[in-house]
Amino acid sequence: MENKQIIDINNLVKRFPIGDGYFTALQGITLRFVAGEFAGLVGPSGSGKTTLLNLIGSLDSPSEGSVVVLGHEVSRLSHRESAALRNYHIGFIFQTYNLLPVFSVYDNVEFPLLLQKRDAVGRRKAVMEALDWVGLSHKAQSRPAQLSGGECQRVSIARAMVKRPELVLADEPSANLDAKNSHHIIQTMKRLNRELGTTFLFATHDEKVMGYLDRIISLDDGRVARDERPLCVNEAQSDSTAEENGHARRQARI
Amino acid sequence: MLAVKLAFKNLIGAGLRTWLTAAVLSFAFVVTVFYNGLLDGWNLQARNDTQAWEIGGGQFWHPQYDRFDPFSLQDAHAGLSLEVQRLVEQKKLAPLLITQATAYSGGRMINVLLKGIDADQRILRLPTSCFKTDSVEIPAFIGRRMAAAMGLKPGDALLVRWRDQHGVFDAREVTIVQIFTANVPSIDNGQIWLALDRLQDMTGLHNQATLLVAATDHQTPIELSGWIFRPPSFLLKEFEEIIRSKKVGSSIIYGLLLAIALLAIFDTQVLSIFRRRREIGTYMAMGMTRSQVIGLFTLEGGAHSILALLLALVYGFPLLRWLALHGIGLPEVADAVGMTMGEKLIPVYSAGMVLFAVALVVVSTTLVSYLPARRIAGLKPTEALRGKVQ
């Protein structure tokens, strides 16, 4: 289980048409992720983090090379197949939460299960469990508008996790949150990563997030500049050591 | 189910705008049902009345007869064969003899038609039994409109002048014994009804008739040699054409209402798809296919029609029902238009017509919701998620 390959990227190139020519957003990316990783893509703005995450989420297809996610070659999937792959196996967490404002917290979390046409009893159990993971059981009937940013992001974590996907992709999940809430949601995700073995892949600028990552891939101008595994991250690591680790790293840079 | 729930939540969430649109849409629906019900009711009523008072189960015409040309009456008459006489005995046919004449009353002179009908007929509702009186020499009855036009009342006498079969003028005084009230102007305006045998005597056209009215349940063969059968559908053709043209006319009214509502929905849809890109992207990221998202937005727009029908149920149903129970009074208009029309029009809402109106509203709403939503098909999930316009 621990060594199961989740993502296999080979010589990936992504170009976007711009005017008469192309803009190369990603170039020569070769990366592999195994089940249970808690990894992040970091790098300056425009370095291609979101683009890479989208390709892994089969929301986009490569210009060259291959992206194999959970055994599926993304470029070969039809619309329907890639939708099914996301529906059953990939959870998304967005910087802007992207909750449905007209739905209650409960309904928002239930949404992916309804898409999967799960039965009512199974849905209820899964939703309550997911809300419990993020500590929002008591807000099940609230509307997103009645929640704080941190709570909204926790709802969106529950929504991503409720279907127990193999992979969760989170693009700048803490960018709109203050330090306390950022730590809280990352700790929540870290815990789920450990308890459920879900693979998490982040795109982030946030040093607070980086402190929790067990693998940091630095992108620069569409290329992998570094792929490192911070030393002190291990199975038994506590949340507080991760926090300290983050502090240490920040201090080291200064 | 998810889509339905989401569509309604989004729709209700939009608040006043949704209800305003739904209200206009429901109004279009209620007006559609009302107008069509009114015209259908009128049509039905007119058809029933016309059959009861004028055409029965159809008419056998003398080949020369043209109901729009009084001069055709000169030659449009023929003797009744034994077969016809037998059918008349059996009350399956009622012969009518029609002659042009001039009537004088109170110093006024008008052209009239004298219509002879058997006192014993039971096919038409005309009060022919009133001919069976000995108190006056030539009993006659007329309709309410004719009576009003000439200022006549029961007991009044008036002079009529006609040409007999040889073209010789003759004149007699007839006495009005009864005035009938019917919704059918074509048996009323400018007509004086006499007993058939009396008119045959007056004109010298013994045992002759211009046309034969068939009983509603007539079992007579459609072929009567020397006569042309005109079924009710033929005889009511003009009227039905008028109803049809009125339907087209009234469709402009509700068509306009519908157009306003549809435009509002179209507008909402275009705006939604423009504004809610990130939401669309989120649906796609969560694993909805594009066609599912298109379906969702189509349903959301189309659900306006469901809200509209619910609204219509709340205020339109009692209103339309009340109108159907009480009818719509049209005191003076009826006579003025010269068409068969009761003093009250009773709308008739047939299931087919109501279903048509429902389908019209639902289908058109769904269509204008779908057309803008189709654009989602060309939207990349990544672009949608960025919330940017391509």
Ligand SMILES: Nc1ncnc2c1ncn2[C@@H]1O[C@H](COP(=O)(O)OP(=O)(O)OP(=O)(O)O)[C@@H](O)[C@H]1O
């Ligand atoms: N659809 C597109 N068309 C053209 N260029 C694009 C498109 N999407 C991304 N790019 C370009 O590709 C580059 C990488 O974009 P990307 O969004 O992946 O950056 P990022 O690392 O996520 O940046 P940030 O940290 O600001 O989110 C950018 O220069 C961007 O302008």
Ligand SMILES: [Mg+2]
């Ligand atoms: Mg980005």
